[in-house]
Amino acid sequence: VAALGLLVAAVPVIAHHSFAAEFDANKPVKVTGTVTKVEWKNPHVYFYIDVKEDDGKVTNWGMEMGSPNGLMRQGWTRNSMKVGDVVSVEGSRARDGSAIGNARAVVLASTGQRLFAASSQTTTP
Numbered sequence: 540v541a542a543l544g545l546l547v548a549a550v551p552v553i554a555h556h557s558f559a560a561e562f563d564a565n566k567p568v569k570v571t572g573t574v575t576k577v578e579w580k581n582p583h584v585y586f587y588i589d590v591k592e593d594d595g596k597v598t599n600w601g602m603e604m605g606s607p608n609g610l611m612r613q614g615w616t617r618n619s620m621k622v623g624d625v626v627s628v629e630g631s632r633a634r635d636g637s638a639i640g641n642a643r644a645v646v647l648a649s650t651g652q653r654l655f656a657a658s659s660q661t662t663t664p
Contacts, residue, residue: 558631558641561633561634561639561641562630562631562632562633562634562640562641563631563632563633563634564631566631566632566634567629567630567631567632568628568629568630568631568632568640569627569628569629570588570590570600570627570628570640571590571625571626571627571628571648572588572589572590572591572600572625572626572628573588573589573623573624573625573626574586574587574588574620574621574622574623574624574625574626575587575588575589575599575622576622577620577621577622579607579617580607581606581607582606583603583604583605583606584603584604584605584606584607584610585601585602585603585604586601586602586604586620586642587599587600587601587602588600588602588626588628590638598638599638600628600638600639600640601638601639601640602628602630602639602640602641602642603639603640603641603642604641604642604645604656604657605656605657606657609657610656610657612657613654613655613656613657614654615654615657619647619654620645620647624647624648624649625647625648625649626645626646626647626648627645627646627648628640628642628644628645628646629642629643629644629645630642630643630644630656631643642656643655643656644656
């Protein structure tokens with residue numbers, strides 16, 4: 540029983556990752572697009588945006604932010620960003636070069652409001 544308890548307690552630690560394992564602070568990214576989905580849940584809030592590339596192709600980017608609690612301390616609410624909103628995102632790109640990023644800041648096009656994303660990044664590029 541004790542071994543099972545230790546195994547269950549270790550699962551969240553294994554499932555969580557470090558910034559450096561997935562993202563490269565030396566690969567800054569800035570994209571603008573339309574929000575297609577927002578997942579407001581622990582341990583991180585994720586959102587997805589359709590970004591129109593220079594060649595006209597649309598790429599759906601996945602963005603990771605901090606925890607819901609961390610975002611609320613930065614002034615966010617569940618309704619700060621909604622599907623259909625146009626946003627500009629600054630952050631760090633995935634190490635593998637895929638369309639995934641760790642957001643540091645989000646600017647809402649409708650209001651110009653800049654919200655910090657309670658990112659897990661501990662250094663700036």
